[in-house]
Amino acid sequence: MPNNAVEITTICSDLENSQFKLESTAPEEPIISKSATPVIHPLLSQRRSLPRIKILGTGGTIASKATSSSATADYKVDLTIQDMLEAIPDISRICELEYEQLCNVDSKNIDEKILMTIYNGISESLQKFDGIVITHGTDSLAETAFFIESTIDAGEVPIVCVGSMRPSSSVSADGPMNLYQAICIAADSKSRNRSVLVSLNDQISAGYYITKTNANSLDSFNVRQGYLGNFVNNEIHYYYPPVKPQGCHKFKLNIPKNTDSFNFPDVCIIYGHQGITSKLLDMVKDQYAGIVFATMGAGSLPDKVNEDCLEIDIPVVYSKRSMDGMIPRANLPKDANGDSRNCIASGYLNPEKSRILLQLCLACNYSIDETKHVFRGVYGG
Numbered sequence: 001m002p003n004n005a006v007e008i009t010t011i012c013s014d015l016e017n018s019q020f021k022l023e024s025t026a027p028e029e030p031i032i033s034k035s036a037t038p039v040i041h042p043l044l045s046q047r048r049s050l051p052r053i054k055i056l057g058t059g060g061t062i063a064s065k066a067t068s069s070s071a072t073a074d075y076k077v078d079l080t081i082q083d084m085l086e087a088i089p090d091i092s093r094i095c096e097l098e099y100e101q102l103c104n105v106d107s108k109n110i111d112e113k114i115l116m117t118i119y120n121g122i123s124e125s126l127q128k129f130d131g132i133v134i135t136h137g138t139d140s141l142a143e144t145a146f147f148i149e150s151t152i153d154a155g156e157v158p159i160v161c162v163g164s165m166r167p168s169s170s171v172s173a174d175g176p177m178n179l180y181q182a183i184c185i186a187a188d189s190k191s192r193n194r195s196v197l198v199s200l201n202d203q204i205s206a207g208y209y210i211t212k213t214n215a216n217s218l219d220s221f222n223v224r225q226g227y228l229g230n231f232v233n234n235e236i237h238y239y240y241p242p243v244k245p246q247g248c249h250k251f252k253l254n255i256p257k258n259t260d261s262f263n264f265p266d267v268c269i270i271y272g273h274q275g276i277t278s279k280l281l282d283m284v285k286d287q288y289a290g291i292v293f294a295t296m297g298a299g300s301l302p303d304k305v306n307e308d309c310l311e312i313d314i315p316v317v318y319s320k321r322s323m324d325g326m327i328p329r330a331n332l333p334k335d336a337n338g339d340s341r342n343c344i345a346s347g348y349l350n351p352e353k354s355r356i357l358l359q360l361c362l363a364c365n366y367s368i369d370e371t372k373h374v375f376r377g378v379y380g381g
């Protein structure tokens, strides 16, 4: 299927077997029917014994193939959701599945337009399904998960993001098990009221807090706030009762169906280092609606760069290079009146999540004070 093509396919039981299926707990094998609009057989919708799950596919390594079974690099996105589902035949015992290919790209190519498409895909599915699964590359999965948590009120419906670290062609590919577990999570009543989740390598995490910390290993995601649960022998064990991220600000976006007409403000990230000057700041300050600095330590930039940041007209968020810790407001630069003006502390947020939060504040036309309030509320910024 070409990139960006949308195909909607429904997996449901067939007419002939429906009587049997009414008496049994679940169909043995999925029957795949293709149609322009999702089709659920009426008997199935009356029976409602299995949860209804929607999968939204975006691509990533989980949908990729390399040229040999030992290769775990230099692979290409090649598989549709349907291909991926064929690797997990037991799934029809767990749920009724419907799926939609929103795009099929490496997550390095996920941009604001695709984010909007994901947003629309979720919004359209929330009322009709018991759970949603999003297949996604791991490189930028944490950003998408953070964006979804910040913009969508999922109510009780779990939204589970899943990827893999090995391509589907590799020995011991992790994709099929990760996808299987993601679907199990989305279908499990214990997952309700937990908002955006990430499933990878047997661990369940809050999408809001997760960060990719290892570029290669199967245990690629880290979450300092702790895992929410895990799988043992494919049983879900949650460590805590349902919980949602503390202080998460929900933005109300008005995204049209045609996402081309929606412009998300441009925010760039500048990486701090010894000897950094204001050269980059000067180059970008008229090109972007906002800037995020990955500062040294807890908000450290050279004095001259701090002075220049206070002088520009756009918001500048002070984030950090360090994986852990936070930027306290006290460390922001201040003018002669002790005012940090357009400079905002990111709190615990890393640069890439700070960027999305600032984009959302700008998209909703928040003032600097409102933006500071949002950062403060979310993560003590």
Ligand SMILES: NC(=O)C[C@H](N)C(=O)O
Binding pocket: 059, 060, 061, 062, 105, 106, 107, 108, 136, 137, 138, 139, 140, 163, 164, 165, 166
């Ligand atoms: N493991 C992965 O999914 C990495 C891949 N480059 C992606 O983000 O699409």
